[in-house]
Amino acid sequence: MDFTPTEEQAAARDLAARIFGDLSTHERLAAAGTGSDAELWKELCTAGLVAAVADIGLLGLVLLLEEQGRTTAQVPFAASCVYGLLAVTAHGSREQRERLLPGIGDGTVVVSGAMSGPGAVREGAPGRLSGVVPVVPWLRDATHALVADDRHRLWLVRTAEAACEPVELTAPWSAGRLTLDGTPGERLGGPPGERYAGEGPDGEGPDEVDRGEVDPDEEEWAPHDAYDDILATARTAFAGLQAGVCAGSLARAVEYTNTREQFGRPLAAKQGVQLRAADAYMDTEAIRVTAYEAAWRRDEGLAYATHALTAAWWASEAGQRVVHTGQHLHGGTGADLEHPVHRHFLWGRQLDAYLGCGSEVLQELGELIVSGEVET
Structure with missing residues (x-):
């Protein structure tokens, strides 16, 4: 590596x-x-x-x-x-x-991700989707939403043809509620009746469409499962975003504790402050390196689903520790809703929720280990 x-x-x-x-x-x-x-x-x-x-x-x-x-x-x-x-x-x-x-x-086309839970969206009539995705980050900015149905098939939906209601989250992510009611969807990879083999993360694979007859109930063949690949990609990318949020929070805390004095000495001179900052630094580096590894493996065409889960676990579990530390080291200032460090706190907690709380991610990773589906 x-x-x-x-x-x-x-x-x-x-x-x-x-x-x-x-x-x-x-x-x-x-x-x-x-x-x-x-x-x-x-x-x-x-x-x-x-x-x-x-x-x-x-x-x-x-x-x-x-x-x-x-x-x-x-x-x-x-x-x-x-x-x-x-x-x-x-x-x-x-x-x-x-x-x-x-x-x-x-930037004229903006895509958000509605990778909903099982059964939230279904295909009724061919190419028509119905269901509700309660929270879609950045939906208010999007021209399209990538929607996963109950069979984990992926569809591109024009937001102008769906019902989108604003939703406020912990972090200001311009989110919305997506409601589909017989809304037309465009199958990612091509319409039903075409077998499309995408290039895949490694950039290899056939790039042709076989227009032979296909059973509509049969899943299309592809060298990489699109849903699993995009889910792992999202986990890796948002873990990288969390690494930056944590780094920014810690940088603000370091600056504050080095300039804020108590009894004539900077707060940073206190051993307790140093230990909290050191723990936060190690957590931030763990998030960063696990995200790097998962991303590098995808770019190299290697299996990376469990590595993405590992990065997501660190981003969720350690990320919320870091942003709490950043706020705590600011003392009473950190409780000010208008202070910049509070924004890092909100983003860190939102990413924790978006990636799935640490215990949920760890359970999924544990199930893969037990099933023997761990990549090397």
Whole structure:
């Protein structure tokens, strides 16, 4: 394993750090409220950072999301890259890639992910979906939603053709409630009756459509299960986002405790403060390295589902510890809802919930270990 960024990945990361640092300021975040920053989103897309993910891979995306997390920038970067760009690239048909990827890259097409629980969405009439997904992050920004039905088949739904109601979350993720009532959906990979073999995460595999007759009840063949791949990709990417949130929270705590004095000495001189900060640093590094490993394995075409679960567990379990520490080390200031560190706290807790609480993720990982489905 080599997690050293390539020249392209490092350049993209540095550019993202500059843009997020310049535009995702405390004042702009306060002005945005619970919505997204349209100007920042436009700047990121104009700079080519969304489109670049197709070339720099999941590890490159994790590096970019770390920079977003450090500033808690309110843009649908993670969602549109995971559920849009990477999903369509790996599992979309040639026609879908040609039609959708340019728009996703320039930001005119924004995709959110409605990877709902079992049975939440079903296909009634062919190509028509019904059901409710109570919470879809960044749905209010999205032109499309990637929806999973009760058979884990994936559909692209135009949000303009569905009912979308605003939902407020712990973090200001511009979320919404998605209601489908016979809503038309476009099957990711092509319409029923076509067997499409996507390229897959390793960039290999046939890229042709066999238009022979297919039993409508038979699952389409693909070299990689699209649902499982996108779920693992999302876990890895959002773990990377959590690594950035934690790093930003810890950086603020270090700055505060080094400048805030008590009885004539900086708070950082106290052993208890140092120990809390050291534990938070180790937790943050654990989140980062497990996310890097899962992302690197996907980019290399290796099995990575359990590695993504490991990253998600660290991001959930350790992430909430870090943001609690960041807030605690600010003392009473950390309880101020308007203070920047409180925003990191809200993001950290929201990511904890989005990835699944630590015990749930650990149970899923344990079941894979017991079943012998652990990758090496």
